[in-house]
Structures are given as structure tokens and as C-alpha cells.
Amino acid sequence: MTQAKSACQIRSTCPYCGVGCGVLLKPDDKGALDVRGDAEHPANFGRLCSKGSALGETVSLDGRLLAPQIQGQESDWDRALDLVATTFSDTLAKHGPDSVAFYVSGQLLTEDYYVANKLMKGFIGSANIDTNSRLCMASTVAGHKRAFGTDTVPGTYEDLDEADLIVLTGSNLAWCHPVLYQRILATRKKRPEQKLVVIDPRRTASCDLADLHLPLALGSDVALFNGLLAEIAKRGLVDAAFAQNVSGLEEAIATAEGEDLSVTGLSDDLLAEFYELWCATEKTVTIFSQGVNQSSSGTDKVNAITNCHLATGRIGRAGMGPFSVTGQPNAMGGREVGGLANMLACHLDIENADHRDAVRTFWDAPAMPDQIGLKAVDMFKAVGEGTIKALWILHTNPAVSMPDADRVREAIKGCDFVVVSDITGATDTARLADVLLPATAWGEKDGTVTNSDRLISRQRAALPAPGSCKPDWQQITEVARRMGFGAAFDYQSPAEIFREYAALSGIAGGFGKDFDISGLKDLSDSAYAALRPTRWPVSDGKQGGRFFADGAFFTPDGKGRMLPVTWKPPVSKVERRYPFRLNTGRIRDQWHTMTRTARSPRLSAHYAEPFLELHPEDAAERGIGPTALVEVTTPHGKAILRAMITDRITKGDVFAPMHWTGENAPAARIDALVAPVTDPISGQPESKGSVAQIKPFEAAWYGFAISQSPVKATSDYWAVAKTTAGYRVELAGRETPEDWLKEARMLFDMPEAEAQTMFDPAKGTARIAFHQDGALVAALFISRKPVAVMRDYLSHLPGGEAPQVLSGKSPADQPDPGPVLCSCFNVGVNTILTAIETRGLMTVEAIGEALQAGTNCGSCRPEIKALITRAKGKEAAE
């Protein structure tokens, strides 16, 4: 169907993970947006996860950057663009092409990416453009290229429906790609014989319905899959016919056979069970994600997986194959278009002279690098060392998300000239910019993205660009024009860029590359506007479908490659000073550095503050209680996080979410703790393998605050989250201020107002509230121990009458709903527990029927099930 099907509904694509769900957008006249799943989109068939469902809550203009800024002062486009162009040109002239760099993002649309890459690699003449996809997908790209000759995802989502065994490795699919996970659960309902295996050091929500969970030692995936390869060889399951098209088989097997499986920490029985299942099930899909990629041996991990599929010929056929799921809406588009410093465009290689010449000719490019550029970690190292003197950062927040983030922040701060294009100035990175350029946001953008199964979908604007915001492609082309490259950047629309890109892919196709969408090079503007989700390739030779079943690969000899890979431990070594392994990752309802999701009260209610998962024994040994704050130290940085004591995590490991930033929890910038160690092949950081020490944070006081307006916290620890009524804040500090009333006045910026107070100085208790015209404006609760109040009840009070707010409790007739578990229907933990206890609802379905919880996106269903299990356990114990 086309955009025109319904006049008031615009078809677009969700801006979060790489599943690439289709959405139907319906703006109202007040700038709000109704968001629903697109039942006709093949990625999601109407389903959305909690984040996608809450997109409408993220489009308000609060905090939007609406005009260019130069050195913090509002400016206009001409001055800002002139300054950017002149400074980049001058820097180029003085210090050469490698003194400038672009750091871009999987949030960019393909058309934005294309012009950025074209400007850097074809006109500035440097390959110093890298994307934040480096942090999530680079090892897959490198692994794919080694195995297949190109960065090709062989299969499609339909394989998940057809597989008899799905292996999730390094992927908490239930939380990070919920719509795919729900798709698997739906299949299992129809075909209960479909098996699910989860390989993860943590027992994640994805383990909920798994037939088998292998809690392998962090980073030991290569050994696990080598063991599998050896088992495949031992059982004679190598597909001899397919192996004709594969090189490196013997060597890979020989290497695998030498592997010491004990490093996985898994029992022989567990290993045997997994190997038996894998070997016995032809239709097997191995899904992998950041747990594989974010590693100093990420590329080897990818190849350890592809080795098994190549050896058995289980690739490119229905229901089988290695399957990388990506973290960003257009990580794939960025990979295709050349957003990485080691790619040219359309899967062409910088270091290949023929490829370079072809692209140079096509672009009529004056300057082209013949070597790969700096990958993210090295790029910011060069920024820190001063060799990169002008840096343009688009739609990403490296001051938070890069490993060793404090150093990266310092590097950006110290850089001569930093341009940041973003939708807000309130990010750790944007605050360091010399020039801030206001970009259009997701709901206002127009272009294409590619999802994890090679589906190119349109993002369409549903809202007008606010203020003087401009799409990124326009910003880039206008700078290019001002730098004197006008002829090559004279685009009037994304469609025009897309056509050029499609035409270039035809050249790549000519070189035998997989990415060829030349069939779309003559797309009219209206056809582009109406473009339906389309799986690449789109060429005379091939339309969509799967790759490699025919044994034809994109390597020079046309064969698939098996790699002899061996297990290597994470680079950072656990030692006496740093006895813990620090794993990092996502939570269910937040996205990246929260610039969008933190605007949604619903999404912020699931986990309203940053935390550290640690094993009960580790907590007990260190005297860390269930509500304590924990100080986490690594050789690179420190953080303060709330303890979450759980046996889901292996003893000796700790896990922290990556989302919180200087804007909402400055003590919890977790990437400041991560070592800047990278995979030598992919350049991807080892974000899940740092080492750490933990100890209780010695808080002299703890605080909890609610407020209608943003707060100005300055304490050692604070974390703010959006609520329907304003904000909620957790606080703690090492030293107790003398006058809490004064502190409250500063925190809430209420210098004059009369305060309602409750003080119990002997116990260090202070409670202070401000009311205006009978309505609660803000309240602060201070205690020497973690504050015991009904947070979720209190959080909705600001703006209403709340004379009893300082009690910190709801009156008996208004129960506290508890932390939100079901974001879609805003159902709290306590509400669900009460229903379990008082109404005897003992299944997820019964809860859903009674409370709606879990009946939309389904991503909270594992947690609802856990609550029921816990209630059952309690019953049994009684």
C-alpha cells in the first residue's frame, strides 16, 4: 500500500533498533503524533514494542534546538554555515585532509549518510568519517567480509518463522529487539517444537521461555562455537557438496578441535545438550548481536559462528543461517553507503584502486583517500592528540557513548573546532560544540533506512520542521557548496540523492558486489515518495531474497571462507585491584543516550535510575544491601549506581546499563569506565569486557525529589527521570549540607516560596515541599538511609493538590501502583502483584485480560511471568 491509502495516516519507520518496524503516524493540529504499528510492514506486521508505542510522547518541542548557535549564542544559518565551511576549508588548507573528521550516526538516513560520505571521501579527500555503528556492528561487518567477501546478511526475518532451532547469542532479543522476539514467541505458539537456546552470561528476559540457557563465561563465544564446529566435524555433519564452495574448512576445523572448552565455564552436559540440538536441527538460525560484536575478539566470534553455518551448508536457505540483528534504525544503511572509515560506498573498498577509480569517476571527485580513515576510538584519540582539528558530529553523543568517555569528552572539549548537528543542545556532546546546528528530528525527516534483514523502508515526515531546523543532508550539502563543491552537491531532494546512490550501487554490482539497488536509480519523485519496503538487492540480476544458498560468495575466489579462530580472553585482565568483569548494555525501555526515550514518562518509569546488577554473594561479601548505591571503579573512570542484587548475573560479573548521561545522571556515565580496547580487525570497542572494583558508596544522606520543573541537582549522585507530572530525582551525597531548606530552594529554584517542612534532625530526616496556589510544585525527601517513600505514587502528585505529600505515602484508599512494568498500558508492579494475590490470577494471559498488562508489545511478559513465579514461590513457602 502507499502513503496515499489513508490521507491522515503517514507510513514511516520507527527510529529505534534495527528491526525496522513500520509505523503509521497521525499528527494532530497541536503537534502531537499518534503512532501505531503498520500491519502491512513485513518487519513487524503491526506490532510495536514499548519504545515504538511511546514514540508519540517524544516529539514535543521541549528542549529542542530551534536555531543555530555559535559559541552558545543564537545565530543564523548563513553565519553558522559560513563559519563551518570556512573553518573546515582553512583547516584543510593548513593541515591537510586528515586534520578534519566527521563522526556520524546510525540515526542518519541513508541520503544524509551518502552526502556526508561523499563530501569527506570524495571532496575533502580523507576517509576520516566513522559512524557510531562502529560501536555496535563493526565486528559483524568485518566478520561478514572475511567469510562472505562482503557485508551481507544472508537471511531474512522469515527464517525466524521457519527455523526449528533459534540460537540467541549475545542478544537479549526480548528487550533489545522485542518485536523479533515476539515474532519468535508467536511461531513457538504455532509450532511448539521450535526450540530456543539463549547463550548469555546473564539470565536475561530472553531466557524466560528458552529451552536451554548457556550462561557462558563472558567473552568465551569463540570457544563455544569452536567446540560446536569440532562436534560437527566429529559427527560427519560437514556438508561435503556445499564445502566445495568454502575455503579454509580443514584449517578451521583443526583449530577448533584444539580449543579448550573449559574457558566457557559450562558443564560438559550443557555443552553436549546444545551441540546435540544444533547438530540435529538443520533449520537453525543463529542470531547474534552486541554480546558478540562488542569484544576485542568480536570479528573472530562472528566467524566462529559463520564457520558452523558454512561447514553445514546451513546458510541462505529457508529457516537457517547466521543472523546479525543491528542496534540502530539505519546501521545497515550506514554500512551500505560507506559510513565506516574503512568502506567506500555501496560495499566498495577504499583500498581497492579499481573501486576508488570507479567512484572517483562517478562522483567527479577531486580528492580521494587511498587508505582507510580513523575508526571511532582512534579518531577521538587523534582529536585528543590535536591531529584532528575540526570535527563535525552528527546525531550522536560520543562524549557519553564512546569507551573511556571522560577522555573523549576532554578530547572534544579541547578540539579547535567542533560542530554538532542534533535536535537538542542538551547532550554531553552538544554542550562542547563551537557551532550547534539544529536538525530535523525523526518525525520531520524524509528519506530511507535499511533494517537488519536488508529491507529499505521510507521514513516520512509527519510533522513540519520546527524553528529553523534543517535536514542533515541539507546542512551537509550547504557546507559542501560553501567549501566550493557546489556542482557535486546540488541536490534538491532526498529522492535525487537516492537516485544517485542507486546508480552508484550499479557500479558496485558491476564489480560483483552484493549491494546493488540500481533497479531503483530511475525512481521518480512520486515513486520514491510512495516506495514500499523493499529488500535489496534490486537489480536486473537479483531481487531481494536470500544469499549464498547457491554457494556463490563475493570473495575474490568466489568461495565462502572459514576462518581458523581461537578463543582469546578479553584484553582487560581481572586482577586483585579490579576483580569484577563489567558488562554493559541496554535496558528494555531506554534507547542509547536517552535523548528521545527519556522524554517519555512511560518509558522512564520502568527503570528510573541507573543501576548495577551484581550477584547476591558478591553483594554480601562487600556489605552492599539491596537499596545501596555502589561505587564502581575501573582503571578509566568511576561511577555511582544503584545496586540491583540478582542471581541472574554470574558471580564475579557485574552489569550496568549504558544509557545515562551527564544530563540525567552524571555519576552514571558508564562508558567512562569502559576501556578503549578494540578488536584489531573491526576496531570495535570491547564494551562488555572491562574490569572493575565495586564497593558501597558511603552516602551521608539519600534523597528523593519530585518536581514539576527541571531540577538543578549538584550532589555526588543524582539521577532524574521524566514523569507525567514533571520529574523524579534520586539523590545522594557524601556530605550533609547544613540547611536542607536552603538546598531544596536551590534544587527547585524556589528562592522565596513558603515551604512545608518536616524535620527529624536526630535521624537526619528532612522533608520539604513547595506549593503554589494550592498545587504541589516540588518536594524533597531526605534520609540518612535510602529514602523509604512511595515513589511512584508521589511522582504523579506535582501539579495537583497534595497537602499530605510529606508523608511520602498514599492514604490507605489510594494504593501505590509501584514501578511501571507494562509501559504500553502503564501498569505498575504493585498493581500486578495485588491482582496475583487477591484475585488469584496465575497466568500472564489472565493478568493481561484483567489489567491489559503485556497485551500490546509483549516485552514485559517475561517480567509478569517472573512476578507470578515469585508469588507462587511465596505461596509454597508459606
Added chain:
Amino acid sequence: MSERLVIIGAGMATGRLLDHLIAEAPGAFDITLFNAEPRGTYNRLMLSPVLSGELSFDEIVTHDEAWYRRHGITCRFGEWVQAIDPARQVVIGERGEVVYDKLVVATGSTPFIIPLPGHDLPGVIAYRDLEDTEEMITLAERPDARAVVIGGGLLGLEAAAGMAARGTRVTVVHLADHLMERQLDGPAGRLLQEALEARGIEVLCGAQSREILAGDDGRVRALQLADGTELPCDLLVMAVGIRPSVSLASETGIETGRGVIVDDRLKTSVPGIFALGECVEHDGALFGLVAPLFDQAKVLAKTLRGEAASFVNKEVSTKLKVTGCDLFSAGDFRDGEGRDSIVYSDPTSAIYKRLVIEGERLVGAVIYGDTNDGGWFFNLIRDGADISALRDSLIFGPAFQDATPVTPAPALMEVTA
């Protein structure tokens, strides 16, 4: 034949005693009742609404003449008792003697008059009975009437508020640095002061009176303070406390201290003579609040009938209303070593609460403005309950003490099993 019971004093305690006797032992006693005031029993606590005009005197009478007549009680109202002769078991009144088998001394208390120069001038009154009340009511009929009240305790403030309600310009002169210092702490006292000032009453705390000045007509003209300030007034009400009226008893040879000393059965040192009410001293304690007086009345009714009963002086709380301001205090709310205070303050709603805690037990409470939970606090004080588990929400009262546990689990809840 009925026993002859004579009662001296027809105040509220006597009224309650009579209620018990009539109900529990009708006809058992032949009762004679003396009262110096020329009337029977009325609710003295309700004189304030009479003063302010909210009630008429008739509405506060608890036992009227018809009631005494109905129950065969001989009333000798407006008659002072001259003496008691325990040897002959007679009470000598102004109008003759009465023989008793049992005698109850319920002479009440006498307002304390500070012996300032001029304290006996016309226009200087206490606030004790209907006559005082009527004088204050009459004052308001004068244009530009002014009054000074010495004493910022309950009685003085009621007098001030009542007169102010009738249009008299009133100044309260109080020696302590805040009002009602025996019932309220400083912040609560100051809230009360603000509320009174909002009603147009001038309040001077920490003010020492020096002399009461006379005018040309020989009546009170002004009060002069120690700092020389003169406060002009047409009436000066002295409300600085009461003393048990013990002179009759002590002249009779009954043992007295600050009051008429009684045992647990309300017996005095002289056989056949009992004492009741504000004139009593029991175990070193005097009584100014109505609740223990009613307890005494109940015990004495039994004692008179020869039944075993024993008076226990229970912990009391004060719940007061001063011209629309709710006040409550209970227990001992002084600061001290080992004592913590929990203080709640809401100036917008004019609510103030202070709880005093010693060893995780509530020992005192002061509340201004929202006294609904006073009884609950009082019980906690009386029972010596351990409040450590309730401490954070204690001051918010029983409505916030339900069983729902508030875990300090911050923003997180560990739910995945």
C-alpha cells in the same frame, strides 16, 4: 432514713457528682447544696461563647432550678459558708446551720490577682464567673472601648477574643516570650499569636506589668509596663492563673497543701469530710482540666455510698480551641538531653506539629492548626509505645500508618525471577 449530705460549691464537678448520685442511688441522700454564686451549675468552659455572643447563658446551664427541685435537693445559692464545725458535723452558712452526715468540700478555685499597685481599682476583674463575663459584655457597649488582658494563657486569650469579637480593642500582656507557654512551644505560640493579631488583638509577649493606673473617676485608666509603656484601658482583666480555694478547709482544720489534700477515695484528713474538684490536691497534683474532675466525681459517688473506688490521676492531654484556632498538647514537650523532636510546619495552612521523642517513645506532642490526630498521639504517649518503626510517618498521623510497607527500593524493582 437517708443520710444527710452537704455539698459546698455547685461547680461542674459537683454537677457530675449529683448526676451519679441521682442515677445510681436515688433517695439514698438528703442533699443540701451551698453555692456562693447566686445560681446553680453551669458549664464554666462555655463562658467564652457567651462572652463572644455565640451562646446565651441559659444555653450553658447544666442543672437548673427545676432539676434540683425535681430531685429534692435543698439549694442554698448565693450564700457563703462561714465555717464548718466537724465536731458537731454542722456547716454554718450565712443563713444558718445545716447538719451533715457526710460533707463534700467543692469550693473550686480562685483567680490569682497579681498584687500590682492598683490591683483593687474598680474596673480590674478576673475571668471566672458570669459576673465577670457580664462586665466584659457591658464594656463593649461603650464606644471605643478598650481592654487590657494580663495573661496569655487559655483564659486570658478567651477573654481577649470574646471582647474583641464584641468590638472592644484588646491588648494582651504576657510575661513569657510566647503565648500559652505551658501548652505550646515557641513556634506554635507564635502561630497562635499571628492568628490573634489577624483578629485585631494586640499581643505583647515578654511584657512585665508594673502598675495599674487610675483615672480621674477612680476607675482603671491604663496599665503601665516595666518599660514605661502605658496601655490605656477601660477594663483590665487579670487572667494569670487560679489557686485552689482552701481557706474554708484549712480553717476547719482539714489538712491542706496547695489544695485540700485527699486520698484515692477523695477523703480528707477529717472523717466524714470529702473534697472534690479544683480545690483538691491529690498525690501532689492539682487539677484544672475537666476530665480528671469528672473522674473524681465518679469515684466520690462510689465512696459516699461505701463502695470501693479509687481515683487515678491519668496522663492528660489538652485539646483546646481558642477563637477558632485548634490547639493540642500532651505529655512533656520540653527539650532536653536524650530528647529528639520531629517538627512539621506548613505555614500556608497554618499547621504546626512537634513530637518529642525519648528513647524511641513519644513523650510529648504540641499541635497547632490540625488537631485531628491528637488523640492518637495522646494514646501513644500514655501507652509508651515504641514508635521506631513509624518514625518517618509518625507525625502524619494514623491515616498514614496502614500495613502497606514502603520499601526504600529506589526506582528499581527486581522482578525477573
